[in-house]
């Protein structure tokens with residue numbers, strides 16, 4: 004279970020999160036929607052352990068343990084995974100080398116045995132096949148020269164391989180074509196289990212037709228302004244965020 | 254004697270004394286040695302007010318002059334060569350030098366002959382007329398000192414396509430600091446090809462002073478792949494010079510990996526004398542502690558249609574200092590020259606320093622030349638991305654440094670075994686960094 008309690012965070016003196024609280028239960032799929040610049044990516048970075056932010060208040064508990072003191076790599080080993088809104092290109096690092104290093108680093112951190120090369124190859128190829136990622140992409144440097152949609156697929160491949168228990172998807176749908184959206188969503192749905200939780204950040208109802216959320220949260224002005232079921236996403240699609248912006252101004 | 258009048262510092266006086274004592278014992282024509290020493294003595298040890306030595310003040314760095322190394326005993330040779338070479342997996346035909354003297358030599362593969370330099374000097378070997386083909390180096394202090402003191406080395410005459418790698422291994426051994434001066438002349442006949450590996454090794458904790466010069470004279474349509482590794486000990490002061498005189502339609506590549514020495518200076522003069530040649534010079538330098546490494550490069554485009562690519566990478570940890578001075582000269586008439594020079598440094602600590610000085614001097618109008626220099630820290634966003642996937646910080650850093658250096662170490666090498674051996678050196682450095 005992920006519990007975020009009264010999180011207050013700033014960057015360069017600018018307050019981005021302003022008392023945000025949110026709980027995602029085991030097995031739950033929660034969606035976050037909210038206007039541009041409302042702090043959704045910031046929230047996802049803070050959960051994953053990016054260090055650029057000043058945390059002024061609050062805590063983030065994963066199964067009751069405060070993860071704010073942990074390095075990003077420790078959080079990953081504890082099961083936190085962020086599929087980036089903008090995946091980074093890492094020139095000179097072969098995708099396979101990176102995937103193996105990541106998987107084995109996590110296994111070491113959890114005191115599990117490392118995968119042998121054949122085991123690893125099979126795991127990658129199975130996951131790649133499901134996401135219709137061509138093999139030659141795996142031979143290239145990580146994300147370098149990948150199209151926007153290919154990068155997003157590669158994020159989900161990593162998620163499938165690393166089997167995290169808290170999956171945060173930051174606008175994974177943006178940049179995906181219609182078929183890719185379906186393929187990626189199926190990939191995500193295949194990972195659903197009663198132990199694994201998802202936090203899905205998106206602007207569009209369409210993704211949520213594929214990855215059906217249990218809860219939908221509206222984020223604006225650095226907090227969760229409203230929470231509801233999946234019908235809330237439909238309402239937002241129809242009405243936009245005018246209500247929430249007005250609410251703050253009042 | 255002119256030199257006595259101009260040489261003032263104790264180190265310079267010691268060099269003059271050393272030369273006076275040694276010259277009659279060194280092989281070959283004493284006269285050309287005297288001329289060379291004279292060229293050195295006119296200016297003495299270069300210091301920071303000499304533009305080309307601005308960042309590497311040899312006068313300050315070379316206060317002690319080590320005695321010239323004597324020829325080692327058989328036991329000394331065996332000891333010095335008991336450690337396996339970094340390039341062992343490449344199974345090269347190896348000529349090994351211990352303390353600057355020829356020690357052991359494998360039979361050379363077809364297409365290349367080797368004559369020990371001491372023998373060549375003593376006999377007045379005709380190929381020696383090719384020494385100094387790149388005349389720009391002549392007045393340079395390190396080059397002139399090497400010319401005055403050169404003790405041994407080898408003349409390689411490449412007459413065909415050599416299908417086995419040739420390695421030159423220079424080991425300076427012993428617990429007392431010594432100076433060595435080795436000279437290698439590689440004459441590559443038109444259409445011939447060679448892959449030459451060069452390593453420089455010495456023990457930690459001893460302030461050896463190796464001074465090495467390698468000169469390539471490359472005929473038309475010939476191919477040269479040259480890889481050099483500075484794996485000297487942490488107290489060594491290593492001076493090295495590479496000159497390359499290229500004919501037409503040549504493919505020449507040289508890369509230098511610096512993983513050792515307290516102070517090193519690697520100088521490169523590459524001259525395009527024939528049309529439509531390609532020359533690529535790369536370098537990767539890893540520094541920590543108080544290490545200082547200088548790469549000074551001059552590329553002379555004197556012919557039309559040549560392409561030069563220079564890429565230098567520095568990873569600087571601790572209080573290390575990196576220097577890159579690179580200059581591309583395009584002579585009048587060297588039209589259609591395509592020259593690109595890039596230096597990139599990554600600073601891994603607060604106290605590291607990088608000095609970059611790239612320059613272009615162009616006297617032809619139809620050319621494409623560019624240079625760039627960057628210096629920065631590891632990218633925090635990339636580090637975060639890797640860490641968010643579970644790589645602990647040291648591993649994430651190592652992966653980024655390895656990929657950063659890899660471009661200069663193994664890319665474009667076209668020799669996987671050698672590339673892997675060099676990346677092994679990078680990995681060892683990263684592992685030692687912790």
Ligand SMILES: Nc1ncnc2c1ncn2[C@@H]1O[C@H](COP(=O)(O)OP(=O)(O)OP(=O)(O)O)[C@@H](O)[C@H]1O
Pocket residue numbers: 014015017019037038039040041042043044045046088
């Ligand atoms: N380094 C920074 N310095 C200053 N402001 C920043 C910095 N990084 C982010 N911000 C600001 O923080 C706010 C929240 O950004 P964030 O990326 O979290 O929004 P978002 O909700 O993900 O938006 P979108 O829907 O467009 O992806 C924005 O106003 C952004 O400009």
Ligand SMILES: [Mg+2]
Pocket residue numbers: 043044045088173174
């Ligand atoms: Mg965002």
